[in-house]
Amino acid sequence: MLRLNLWFVALCALMISGGIASAADPLETTVQGKLTTGVNAIGAETTGTTIEGKGFTWELDFGKNDALAKAAEKLNGQQVVVSGKLNKVPGVEIKERLIFTVKTLKAAATKVELEAYGMKGDTKIEFASEGERTIVDIHCASGIDRCGLKRTGATWPKDVVVRLHLKGLEMFLVAADKNTIECAVPSSGAPNSTCQLMSGKRVGEITAASPYFAQVRLVAAGDKKPKIPLEGGYFEVPLPAQLLADNAKNEIMLQWVDFYRR
Template sequence: MRAATASLLLTLYVASHARGIPPAASDDPPARFTVTTRKADDTVAVGGDRERTTLDVKSPSGISRAVVERTGDAWPKAVVVRLHLKGLENLKVSAGAVAVGAAAGVRDGKVEARQWVPDKDETPLAPADPRRLAIRVLGKDGKTAAGVPLDGGQFEVTLPAAFLRDNPKSLLIEWIDFYR
C-alpha cells in the first residue's frame, strides 16, 4: 500500500512538472501521527499537509483527552485543533514543558476566551504571551457563532509556535464540554 501511494505521488509530481504546473502544497503527504484517545467513542481525524495539520476532535461524552504523537522527525509549521463540542468549559493543551488552559464562549456576538497557566493558581496569560492560543468559535456555516451552545459548530484552536518550538514528541489535549 505504501509503495503504491509513493508511486502514485511520484507519477503525479512528474506529470505536473512535465506540464509546467508546480504541485500545490496540499499535494504533499500529511505529517504522520499516532492518536490515542481516552474513550473508545472519541475520534480525532488528522488532515492537512506537511505545512499545516488539522486535528478534528469529536467526543460524544464531551469530556476526555487525546495524546497526539508525531511519528516523523518534526511537527508541521501549524497545528489546528477543531473541537466539535457545544461549549468549551475547559481546555488544556500541553507539549513538553509548555501548557495552557482555556475556556471560550460567545457574548453579544463576540468571542470571549480566558487563558491561563494550568497550575493551582490558574495565573491568567498576558495578551502578548507567546503561549497564547488563537481561539475561534464557529457555527456550522463556518462564521463566528452567535452564541453557545453550538449546534454543529466547532471551537477552532491554533497552537502558537511556542508549543512546537522544542519539537516535543507528543501533544496532550484535554477538554470538557460545558453542555455535556
C-alpha cells in the first residue's frame, strides 16, 4: 500500500507538470481502488467502468478482452487491483479524460480477521480471501484433529468457507455456542453429504431449507470427477451464516475425521 501511495504522489506531480501528455505517452503502473460498473455520463462519454481510490477516479478500458469485462462485472463494488497503462485523452463534455487501459484485474487482498489454535503439530491451517469469501484451508496428515477458530474483528466475515484436504469425510463438526452442526460424506455409493443440527438436547437431520444447513462440495485435483477416496482435492464446507450470527462468543470449534485416517 505504501508503494501505491508513493506512486500516486509521483503521478500527481506528473499530471501537474503535464507528464502524461497524451494517449501516445501512457504511464504503465498498478493501482488499487473500488471498481464500479454501469457508469453513465452526459453524451455517453465514458467507458462505463471506473476505479476510485484516494483522490482519484479513472475510467477503465478493457478493449476487446471479454474475460476482463466479465471479471469486472463480478467484482463490481469491490476493492480491486489493476495493472495497465494510464492515458490522458481529450474529451468533449470533459476537457481531459484519464483512461486506464487494463492488462490484469483481480480482487484486492483483504485482511483475514481469523485465528486458529489448539491443533496438533501435523495440522496446518492457512487463511485467504477470495472476493467476499474468507477461506480456511486445512491440511491434516493424520486425518483426525480439532481446532478453535477465533475472530479478531468486531464481527464474523460475511462468508466463511472451510476446505478440508482429506481423502474422506467421516465427520466434520462445527460447534458454535449452543448450536452444533455435523456433516458427513459416505465412503461408498453416491458422495451425497448429510447434515445434522444439534441444539441443546435436540438432534435432527436438516435439509437445504434450514438456515443451518451446510452443503459439502467435493473438489478433485485438476478436471477429474471427484470420488472417494479423494486424491489431491478437498471437501469444501461453507459455514452457515445463521450459525455464526447466533453465536454469542467470538470463537467456534471445528473437528474432523477422515475415513482413511492414519
